Amino acid sequence: MAGEELFSDLPPPRIRADCPDSPCITSKDSTINSSLYQAVIIPKPAIKRPSEGGDIEDGAKKVRFKTTTEASALQVADAMRKIASHIGNASKFSKASKLAIQLLDSGSLNNETSDLFFDILKASMTSPSVANQPNLRQDYHELFSAVSDKTEVFSHLQRGQLEVWMLWAIIANDFFTDDTFVFSKAANKVKQHISALPEATAADDVLQAMKKAAGDVSVNEIVEAGEGCRMDNSSTGDESDNDPFGLNELMSKSSKKEDRIHKEEVATRRVCEEESRLLQERREALMTCLEIAAGRYRVKWAQTIIDILAKHAFDNISRFTSQQRSAVENLWSSVKEQQIRRKQGKTATGKLDxxxxxxxxxxxxxxxxxxxxxxxxxxxxxxxxxxx
Structure with missing residues (x-):
């Protein structure tokens, strides 16, 4: 009570406006603190960078970056014709084949361009044995491997021709590998193709003899040339000389029917000739595969695979022509001789193994x-x- 009476006359305490104990925030300080808060807490918007294929805004101008070029159908057709004119040259094949693969990857091969692309492959296989040359076999393998996934756009006869070319470009080149799995897979494919061959006839021997006599010119080209000459001879002369009495008009109905039947017969005959030619080329390609495989007999891990392949070819020797049968017999005889040497403990060189x-x-x-x-x-x- 005494303490209270002692300070009773003093005025009540008042808080100072400047607040010395706790700092007061002025309007200026509040502005600075708010700006610092925004700078630290509120994230800045990300700087927009031009992405690949995006736009760059420079005032009212826009620049677009294109990573691909869309070619028109006319440009694709011109490119295929140009590639076909160069791919037959062995020195230009590597570059031309890579351009052809780029067309395949870009989706340029379709029903409209299938004939043009087939001309590229046809020009590259003018001499099929070129596909097995050491400096070109890898490029041939890549080209026809890329085509093998897109064969549905070709016609029936074109697909048959592609199968023959793939024997040269893919399967035959697989026998040069050092991979046991690839070598064995190629041998199994050759055995399947041999089993699918029909029995050889005397007509097949005649066709092979004709092709050999013509200097490796296809029989189909010879037949087409003969038909062209006959058509030229029949078309020569004046129409008035062929019909001096004007009877063609009276026989127009019957002649149209006969022309249609004749065209069907010609088309059927050409299809048969084309199939015979493809069959002959398939046999030749398979013989090449057998020869290349036999050349790898010095490799020990390939000997058993080659033994089985040669035995299969000899068991189906009737599916080859007479000239090819002698080659198959020689191959089998050589393989049997090597087998005897191996049983005696000798290698392919004649030394003891x-x-x-x-x-x-x-x-x-x-x-x-x-x-x-x-x-x-x-x-x-x-x-x-x-x-x-």
Whole structure:
């Protein structure tokens, strides 16, 4: 009570406006703090960077970056014709084949351009044996492997021709590999193609003889040339000379029917001739595959695969022509001879095929080593009595 009376006359305490104990926030400080808060807490909008294929705004101007070029159908057709004119040259094949693969990857191969692209493949296979040359076999393999996934756009006869070309470009080149799996897979495909061949007839022998006599010119080209000459001869002369009495008009109805039947017969005959030609080329391609595979017989891991392949070809020798049968017989005879040598312990070179252990065993059997090991190193057993 005394303390309260002591300070009763004093005025009540008042808070100072400047607040020395706690700093007061002025309007200026509040503006600075709010700006700092926005700078730290509120994220800045990300800077828009021009993406690939996006737009760059420079005032009213826009620049668009294109990573691909869309070619018109006319440009694609011109490109295919240009590639076809160069791909037949072996020195230009590598570059031309890569351009053809780019057309395939871009989706330019369709029903409208299938004939033009087939002309590219036809020009590249003018001489099929070129596909097996060491400097070109990889490019041929890549080209026809890319085409093998898009064969549905070609016609029936074109697909048959592609199968023959793939025997040269893909399967035959697979026999040059060092991969056992790829080699075995190629051998199985060759066996399947051999089993699918029909029995060879005398007509097949005649066709092969005609092609050989014509200097590797296809029989179909010879037949077409003959038909063209006959058509040229029949078209020569004046129409008035062929019909001096004007009877063609009276026989127009019957002649139209006969023309239609004649055209159907010609088309059927050409299809048969084309199939015969493809069959002949398929046999030749399979013989090439057998020859290339037989050339790898020195590789030990390939010997068993080649034995089975040659045996299968010999068992189906009736599916080849007479000239090809002799080649198959020689191949099988060579394989059997190699098998006999292997059973005798000899390699394909005629030397004894021995393991490292057998070679060392033979070497030590001729060395002068005593049965007492280090005693009597000359092999004369001079220390045998001393050892008791």
């Amino acid at each position: 021995v393991t490292g252990f057998e070679r060392l065993q033979s070497q030590y059997s001729r060395a002068k080593i005593s049965i007492r090991h280090s005693v009597g190193a000359d092999g004369d057993r001079s220390a045998e009595q001393w050892l008791g």
